Amino acid sequence: MDIKKTYSISELAKEFDVTTRSIRFYEDQELLKPTRRGQTRIFSSKDRVRLKLILRGKRMGFSLAETKELFDLWDETLSGNEKQLLKMLTILDNKRAQLEQQKNDIAQAEMEMDTAEARCREALAELQKKKKQQAPANDEARQTAEHK
C-alpha cells in the first residue's frame, strides 16, 4: 500500500520547503486534518499527498479555497451516491477545460519567448558588428580581455 508512515510538521515542512506556519494555516482552513498525540500534530500519508496537491495547485494558480473544494468534493464522492458521482464527472470535465486553457497560455508564452530571444540575439549581433567597426584592428587582444 502507501508508505503508511506518519509525519511530524517539521518533516513535511522540510520535505516540501514550506514553513510550519503555512502547514498550520492549511489545517486551520481544513485542507489538512492531522490527528493529535497530546498537543502535537501527527500527519498521515494522506495529509502528505494533500499537501503535495495543495502546493501543485498553487503553482498552477489555484487558490486554497478552490483546492479545498476539490478535496471536499472528492471525499463526498467516495461516500458515493449517484448524484455526487455525476457531479464529480462534470467537474472533472471543467477542470480539464481549465488545463487546456493553461496549456494554450503556455504554448503562446513559449512562442513569444522564442521571438523575444531571437530579437535579443539579433540586437547582440548588431552590437558586435558595430564594435568591430569601431576597433577593426587588435581583434584578438580585445576578445580575450573581455573575459577577465
Added chain:
Amino acid sequence: MDIKKTYSISELAKEFDVTTRSIRFYEDQELLKPTRRGQTRIFSSKDRVRLKLILRGKRMGFSLAETKELFDLWDETLSGNEKQLLKMLTILDNKRAQLEQQKNDIAQAEMEMDTAEARCREALAELQKKKKQQAPANDEARQTAEHK
C-alpha cells in the same frame, strides 16, 4: 503594422472582460501607460497587448509585480546595451524552466484526473449493478422511466 487604433477604458474592459477598476489599478501599478485627452485615458495598441499579457500571466499564476518586472526589463532591453541583452536572455531561460515545471504539473494533474474519472465510472457501474439486483424484473420500464 499593428492595428494602430486607440482604445477607451470601457472598450478594453469589455473586450477582455475585466472591470475598469482593474484597468485603472494596472495603470496605477505602472503596467499600463495610457495617455490622456483632458482627463480621459487613451490606450494604445501596445497597452492592449500588455493587458492581454497581464491577464494571461494571471491565468498562469504570475503576480502583477512579476509581470511588471518583465515589462520593465523588456523596455530596458529594447534600449539595449549588451548587459541588458544578456540579462534578458538568462531571464528568458528561467521563465522557460518555470513553464516546464508548469507543464509537468499539468501533466500530473491530468493523469490524476484520469484515474479519478476511472474510479467514478467504476463506482457508478457498481451502483447500477446493485440497482439491477434490487429490481431484476421490469427492466425496460425502469430504464425508460429514469429518463423522464
Added chain:
DNA sequence: AAACTACTTTACGTTTACGTAAACTTTATC
C-alpha cells in the same frame, strides 16, 4: 437646460495567504 452616460479621483474596505512576535508546553538530551 435637463438628464443621461461615460469617465474621473479619492479613499476606505475586503479577502487571501501567510509573517512575525510572545508566551507557553512537551519531549529529547546531557
Added chain:
DNA sequence: GATAAAGTTTACGTAAACGTAAAGTAGTTT
C-alpha cells in the same frame, strides 16, 4: 533536573488585487 529543541496557541501585521461607494467632471442626447 536543567536546558535546549521542537511544538503549541493567540493574536496582531502585511502585501496583493481588487471591490465599492462618494462625489465630481465632460460630453451627448432629448
